Amino acid sequence: MGWAAIRTYTILVYLFMFLPVAVVVLLSFNQNQFGSFPMTGLSLRWFEALWNNEAVMRAFRTSVVLGLLTALISTTLGVLASLALVRYSVPGKNLITTILIAPILVPEVVLAVALLLFLNWLGIGKSFALLLAGHVIFTLPFVILVVQARLVGIRRDVEEAALSLGASPVQTFFSITLPLLMPAVAAGGLFAFTISFDDITGTLFWKPGGVETVPTQIFSMLRNSISPEINALGTVMIVMTVGLPLLGAAIARSMALKRGA
Amino acid sequence: MSVEAREKRQPWILLSPALGAVTMLLLVPLIFIVVYSFWLRSATGPDVVGFHLDNWESTLTDPFYRFILFNTLKIAAITTVICALLGYPAAYFITRSSGNKMLLLLLLMLPFWISYIIRTMSWINILGSSGAVNTFLMSIGLISSPIQMLYNEVTVILGLVHFLLPFMVLNIYVSLDGIDTNLEDAATSLGATRWQSFLQVTLPLSLPGLAAGGLLCFVLGAGTYITPLVLGGPQDAMFANLVFEAIITQLNWPLGSALSMALLLVLGSLVAIYNRFLGMSQLTKGLG
Numbered sequence: 001m002g003w004a005a006i007r008t009y010t011i012l013v014y015l016f017m018f019l020p021v022a023v024v025v026l027l028s029f030n031q032n033q034f035g036s037f038p039m040t041g042l043s044l045r046w047f048e049a050l051w052n053n054e055a056v057m058r059a060f061r062t063s064v065v066l067g068l069l070t071a072l073i074s075t076t077l078g079v080l081a082s083l084a085l086v087r088y089s090v091p092g093k094n095l096i097t098t099i100l101i102a103p104i105l106v107p108e109v110v111l112a113v114a115l116l117l118f119l120n121w122l123g124i125g126k127s128f129a130l131l132l133a134g135h136v137i138f139t140l141p142f143v144i145l146v147v148q149a150r151l152v153g154i155r156r157d158v159e160e161a162a163l164s165l166g167a168s169p170v171q172t173f174f175s176i177t178l179p180l181l182m183p184a185v186a187a188g189g190l191f192a193f194t195i196s197f198d199d200i201t202g203t204l205f206w207k208p209g210g211v212e213t214v215p216t217q218i219f220s221m222l223r224n225s226i227s228p229e230i231n232a233l234g235t236v237m238i239v240m241t242v243g244l245p246l247l248g249a250a251i252a253r254s255m256a257l258k259r260g261a
Numbered sequence: 262m263s264v265e266a267r268e269k270r271q272p273w274i275l276l277s278p279a280l281g282a283v284t285m286l287l288l289v290p291l292i293f294i295v296v297y298s299f300w301l302r303s304a305t306g307p308d309v310v311g312f313h314l315d316n317w318e319s320t321l322t323d324p325f326y327r328f329i330l331f332n333t334l335k336i337a338a339i340t341t342v343i344c345a346l347l348g349y350p351a352a353y354f355i356t357r358s359s360g361n362k363m364l365l366l367l368l369l370m371l372p373f374w375i376s377y378i379i380r381t382m383s384w385i386n387i388l389g390s391s392g393a394v395n396t397f398l399m400s401i402g403l404i405s406s407p408i409q410m411l412y413n414e415v416t417v418i419l420g421l422v423h424f425l426l427p428f429m430v431l432n433i434y435v436s437l438d439g440i441d442t443n444l445e446d447a448a449t450s451l452g453a454t455r456w457q458s459f460l461q462v463t464l465p466l467s468l469p470g471l472a473a474g475g476l477l478c479f480v481l482g483a484g485t486y487i488t489p490l491v492l493g494g495p496q497d498a499m500f501a502n503l504v505f506e507a508i509i510t511q512l513n514w515p516l517g518s519a520l521s522m523a524l525l526l527v528l529g530s531l532v533a534i535y536n537r538f539l540g541m542s543q544l545t546k547g548l549g
Contacts, residue, residue, distance in 0.1 A: 010354040013347050014365075017372055017426060020383035023393060027386055036386070037396035081279035084272035100279055103287050107484035107528055109501040111287060113508055113521040117297055118290035137286040140279060198376040200487055205508065215378045222382055222491060231386070234379040242374045 025238065028231040036228070046232035056233060059217035063197055066128070066213060070135040070196040075189040077136070078143030079181065085144075086151040101141040111138065112205035126208040134206045135196040142195060143188040150184035183252070190248065194241045291525075298518035308515055316519035326503065326520075330527070333500040336414065337483035340421040344429040344478045345471060347422070352433035352470075357442075369434070372427040381420050381491045388416065412494040420492040421482045428481070429474035436470020437463070469539060476535050480528050500524050 031041035050056050081100060084090060103111060115134050116126070124130055158180070162172045178185075200215035207216060214237055221230050298316050301309040320326060355365045372380065387393050390407035398404045410416070440463060448458035486501035498506075504524065507517035 006350050006354050007358075010351045010365075013351040013426070013430075014368060016347070017423070018368070020387050020423065021372075021375060021380060023386045024379060024383045036389075036391040037393055038400070077279040077282055080275040084275035088268075088272035088275075090272045090276070096276065096280070099283055099288075102283060105529075105532055106287065106291070107480065107501070107524060109484055109486060109504050110291075110521045110525045113504060113517055114290035114294045115286055116508070117514055117518065118293040121293065133286055137282060140282065144279070194374055198378075200376075200378050201485070204505070215376055218378050218382065219487070219491070222385070230382070234376075234382070237376050237379055241376060242371060245374060 028235040059212040071193040074192040082147040112202040139192040294518040348429035356437040417493040432474030
């Protein structure tokens with residue numbers, strides 16, 4: 001196979017990955033009254049319809065709150081655990097790492113069932129608390145893997161210098177380690193937020209009746225009837241989970257450049 | 262407390278919240294559903310506590326469940342093979358391309374940030390009765406009314422391939438990127454054709470990545486119930502759909518527990534075999 005053939009093949013694979021998603025974005029601006037093909041002109045009517053759809057807006061608020069809380073808790077737990085694993089020699093490190101990433105080794109459906117049944121038995125039925133617990137446990141391994149990878153790159157001697165100059169360990173952590181850690185913390189938090197915001201497999205098991213997140217709202221809209229607003233909702237979600245991280249990365253980069261200059 | 266003792270305790274203090282969470286929210290619940298799978302559902306009151314083998318008997322012997330299990334493994338296997346065939350050349354191209362490598366990698370990461378439900382439903386816009394393909398065929402007069410292309414096994418596999426392909430490409434890429442290109446050059450300078458040097462040098466060295474990508478595709482594919490619900494018909498249920506049905510629709514939690522454990526055992530044994538021969542580190546490489 002020649003190089004040109006491989007290139008063409010790769011372009012086709014990329015088209016396969018992106019074309020359907022691009023069509024979602026394209027159709028969300030369609031003026032056509034059914035929101036489907038053919039494109040009859042550009043309009044924002046479906047976004048307007050979304051804005052006025054109380055159920056969608058409620059789902060949106062639920063997803064954002066859930067995502068933020070998940071990111072906060074999961075990142076806190078993940079950063080602490082990563083610090084321990086990277087900075088100290090802990091006996092049984094491999095076993096501990098395996099346990100910590102176990103939530104992604106277990107199929108999400110099984111995790112969802114186990115958590116639902118156990119917490120229900122403890123008296124915590126389908127609720128926001130169950131949803132939050134599920135999202136935290138499911139995002140934790142991703143946070144730990146991302147944060148650990150970033151932590152390895154941070155040099156220890158700066159901290160040792162602070163300690164040797166008389167700073168207490170707590171002072172050192174807040175004035176030296178944490179600032180150096182911020183990119184890792186931000187990356188972990190962003191990752192947790194995105195995964196939580198996108199999750200549907202576990203969420204359908206854990207959510208109480210009447211509560212919807214954006215993905216479960218899309219799912220129920222798909223099952224009942226394909227409403228034309230759905231593409232607009234998809235576009236908003238793509239902007240949230242792709243646009244924001246890219247914007248964040250761009251800002252971080254320009255700030256780093258300024259500081260460097 | 263001596264400094265040394267404090268040094269020793271510190272990591273455990275840092276680890277305890279995360280370990281506690283995983284223990285209480287995953288490990289204990291898993292043990293709990295093993296126990297629960299031996300309970301019985303009662304038509305009227307709460308589930309009957311005890312040691313009953315009924316749920317396991319139906320899980321293991323019911324021909325319908327066995328058929329669905331077989332179907333699930335078949336769909337996951339086909340998906341994995343298609344992902345490998347689509348993903349390998351693409352990963353190879355990314356590794357060896359010079360100019361736009363960063364862009365290609367960034368694009369490869371993008372699907373991970375786009376919601377699974379959106380990527381799945383996007384196919385309705387393409388293949389649905391008022392989707393792109395039908396609209397096009399009707400506009401050129403090839404067909405007069407839309408043809409039904411959705412809601413069958415093929416579209417389930419299509420949706421799964423679309424969802425899982427980035428995992429495959431990324432894992433193969435990580436593996437290919439770690440291979441010293443001098444090895445291939447050495448092979449060609451010793452008289453091998455490019456194709457021969459690829460088959461005998463590069464391909465074998467990239468097998469760990471291919472295996473990691475394959476495992477992820479298979480396990481994630483075999484554990485899904487959303488794709489069959491969105492893109493499949495009633496006859497395309499997969500094993501996780503049985504679990505969802507039992508837990509959410511029929512509220513038969515003891516049976517749902519047994520079915521979940523069965524799924525975990527099947528997929529878990531694959532992960533265990535993989536871990537035995539290749540180790541977990543390859544799997545986590547792609548995420549770092």
